[in-house]
Amino acid sequence: MSMTKSDWQSITLSAVLLAVAACLPLTGDAYMLSIGITIAMYAVLATSWALFSGPTHYISLATAAFFGLGTYTTAIGIENGLNYWVTLPIAAILGAVLAALVGLATLRLSGVYFVIFTLGLAELVRQVVTWGQNVSGQKGLYVLTDITEVHIYWQLLVLAAIVYLTGWAIGRSRLGFALRIIGDDEEVARHSGINTSRAKILLFMVSGATAAVVGSMLAPRYIYIEPALAFTPMLSFLVVIMALLGGTGRLWGPLVGVIPFTLLWEAISASFPNQTTLLLGLSFLVIVYLLPRGFVGLIESGKRKMREREAFA
Amino acid sequence: MDILITGLLLGGTYALIAMGLNLQYGMARIMNLANGEFLVAGGFAAFWFYTAGQVSPLLTTFIVAPLAFGLNWLIYVVMLRPLVRRAKSHGQLEVDAILTTFGLAFVSVGIMLALFGGDYFSYSYLARPITLIGDTYGLNRVTAAVAAVIICGGLWLWLNRTRAGMSIRAIAVDPKSARLVGIDVPKLSALAFALGGAVTAVGGALISTFLTLDASTGVMFTLKALVIVIMGGVGDVRGTIVAALLLGILETFVATLIDPGLTLAAAYLLFVLILLFRPQGLFGRRTT
Numbered sequence: 150m151s152m153t154k155s156d157w158q159s160i161t162l163s164a165v166l167l168a169v170a171a172c173l174p175l176t177g178d179a180y181m182l183s184i185g186i187t188i189a190m191y192a193v194l195a196t197s198w199a200l201f202s203g204p205t206h207y208i209s210l211a212t213a214a215f216f217g218l219g220t221y222t223t224a225i226g227i228e229n230g231l232n233y234w235v236t237l238p239i240a241a242i243l244g245a246v247l248a249a250l251v252g253l254a255t256l257r258l259s260g261v262y263f264v265i266f267t268l269g270l271a272e273l274v275r276q277v278v279t280w281g282q283n284v285s286g287q288k289g290l291y292v293l294t295d296i297t298e299v300h301i302y303w304q305l306l307v308l309a310a311i312v313y314l315t316g317w318a319i320g321r322s323r324l325g326f327a328l329r330i331i332g333d334d335e336e337v338a339r340h341s342g343i344n345t346s347r348a349k350i351l352l353f354m355v356s357g358a359t360a361a362v363v364g365s366m367l368a369p370r371y372i373y374i375e376p377a378l379a380f381t382p383m384l385s386f387l388v389v390i391m392a393l394l395g396g397t398g399r400l401w402g403p404l405v406g407v408i409p410f411t412l413l414w415e416a417i418s419a420s421f422p423n424q425t426t427l428l429l430g431l432s433f434l435v436i437v438y439l440l441p442r443g444f445v446g447l448i449e450s451g452k453r454k455m456r457e458r459e460a461f462a
Numbered sequence: 463m464d465i466l467i468t469g470l471l472l473g474g475t476y477a478l479i480a481m482g483l484n485l486q487y488g489m490a491r492i493m494n495l496a497n498g499e500f501l502v503a504g505g506f507a508a509f510w511f512y513t514a515g516q517v518s519p520l521l522t523t524f525i526v527a528p529l530a531f532g533l534n535w536l537i538y539v540v541m542l543r544p545l546v547r548r549a550k551s552h553g554q555l556e557v558d559a560i561l562t563t564f565g566l567a568f569v570s571v572g573i574m575l576a577l578f579g580g581d582y583f584s585y586s587y588l589a590r591p592i593t594l595i596g597d598t599y600g601l602n603r604v605t606a607a608v609a610a611v612i613i614c615g616g617l618w619l620w621l622n623r624t625r626a627g628m629s630i631r632a633i634a635v636d637p638k639s640a641r642l643v644g645i646d647v648p649k650l651s652a653l654a655f656a657l658g659g660a661v662t663a664v665g666g667a668l669i670s671t672f673l674t675l676d677a678s679t680g681v682m683f684t685l686k687a688l689v690i691v692i693m694g695g696v697g698d699v700r701g702t703i704v705a706a707l708l709l710g711i712l713e714t715f716v717a718t719l720i721d722p723g724l725t726l727a728a729a730y731l732l733f734v735l736i737l738l739f740r741p742q743g744l745f746g747r748r749t750t
């Protein structure tokens with residue numbers, strides 16, 4: 150894997166941006182930090198979602214299931230005397246295993262089955278956890294650690310860096326190439342000897358493990374967790390909207406959707422808390438009819454027009 | 463025995479809802495994730511007419527059906543047909559349809575929340591006991607199931623005995639070849655979609671007589687209907703009915719013997735088994 154000049158440029162640029170982002174807590178503004186955490190959280194979730202759903206066009210609505218799994222792993226782990234840092238890799242493994250199971254059941258079939266299955270997965274896990282708590286007579290869990298908001302924020306930034314590096318590496322690997330062919334035409338991919346199910350399941354595992362770790366990292370922020378909070382389906386939908394709004398064609402695409410949408414969402418939920426569902430629905434429609442390729446598509450067609458104009462001038 | 467009959471009664475109503483989705487997904491080829499919202503809207507209408515004017519939910523269905531038919535027809539023509547035209551491949555259409563109908567689902571939930579609020583709603587209609595083979599059941603459940611059977615039967619006859627019905631089934635089998643034999647695919651797809659919406663809304667009006675609904679329960683019904691349609695085989699009317707009855711029995715079984723909170727988990731278990739062993743549906747043949 151040789152690095153070109155433009156690779157080094159984008160790596161340097163990303164590192165600088167990351168360093169700037171890491172300075173946010175220095176402003177000392179608690180509200181800014183809380184928004185920063187939300188943005189970092191959705192950036193990681195949407196980017197890792199797009200790693201899988203971008204090239205394959207399989208829409209996963211299961212983010213909340215993995216997220217909740219991670220949250221519960223950390224909560225239960227800490228309650229049973231595990232160190233917080235040990236629970237992160239455990240959450241990653243559990244997330245990957247759940248993704249593999251879901252993938253094995255559905256990814257061999259057409260995309261619709263996958264969408265339907267993931268749509269109900271969070272609800273399914275929630276029902277099972279609630280039932281488990283009813284049986285054991287326990288209602289919720291306390292997550293008491295000495296981890297502060299600043300720590301969570303920095304952890305999420307590190308995770309974001311890992312996700313971007315992974316995405317970049319996958320994009321240049323045989324697996325990434327295979328996935329792009331699958332996205333173009335699965336039939337062709339199968340005929341050229343690509344094990345399509347294996348490729349899809351592997352990438353879905355990466356995406357699931359990441360979402361589970363994000364859930365783990367956020368657990369100390371909630372302090373008290375219960376199924377309805379950890380497995381909120383809204384999370385899955387928001388991640389899909391943000392990723393598609395930004396555009397899944399580029400690694401940095403989802404981030405372009407996450408920042409404006411998080412700010413908009415915060416504003417709307419603060420002033421019109423009852424209209425959030427409506428906004429969610431309208432966003433889906435805007436994406437399909439007005440921005441089918443997201444902001445990335447808009448930026449790139451803008452660039453192309455500029456170039457054409459220069460060529461004629 | 464008690465469980466079996468309660469399950470069959472529930473399954474009968476499920477069959478109606480799944481039939482609506484099957485018309486939309488199997489025949490019109492649009493995966494409609496807003497299906498459950500039409501069900502809830504139908505339920506709301508029945509509730510509103512009953513509490514405001516003591517109109518029987520059975521009569522309300524005659525108002526709900528044409529309204530839902532018109533609305534769904536509009537949705538198909540205005541919103542979905544451009545997507546059908548734009549799509550380069552079937553996969554592309556599927557993704558677009560899923561996102562659009564998902565958006566529609568949220569918009570309808572938002573509108574219903576604004577109109578009716580987030581409370582559960584229920585009313586007492588025909589809540590009298592009736593004795594069948596030694597056990598007692600709610601008369602409302604029995605009435606709903608009987609009405610569902612009549613409507614399902616009518617649909618089955620329509621699909622198998624009339625020209626329009628058979629054309630729609632031809633589209634379900636192969637939309638491209640259907641065009642070659644002179645079937646107006648765009649028009650009949652719109653018809654199938656609208657009819658599916660109407661059937662689901664009627665199902666909602668019937669189900670509201672014995673289940674408590676709220677503005678955001680639609681997605682649960684969409685999921686159940688999807689599981690039924692896939693289990694029975696996409697586009698297969700007979701399979702849908704059998705699968706709906708199976709799911710009704712299984713759910714009642716789990717709810718009475720284990721925990722009422724696990725009904726979705728039960729539906730999912732069935733779904734996974736089907737996906738693993740018979741992805742083409744109970745009576746489906748594997749496509750080549």
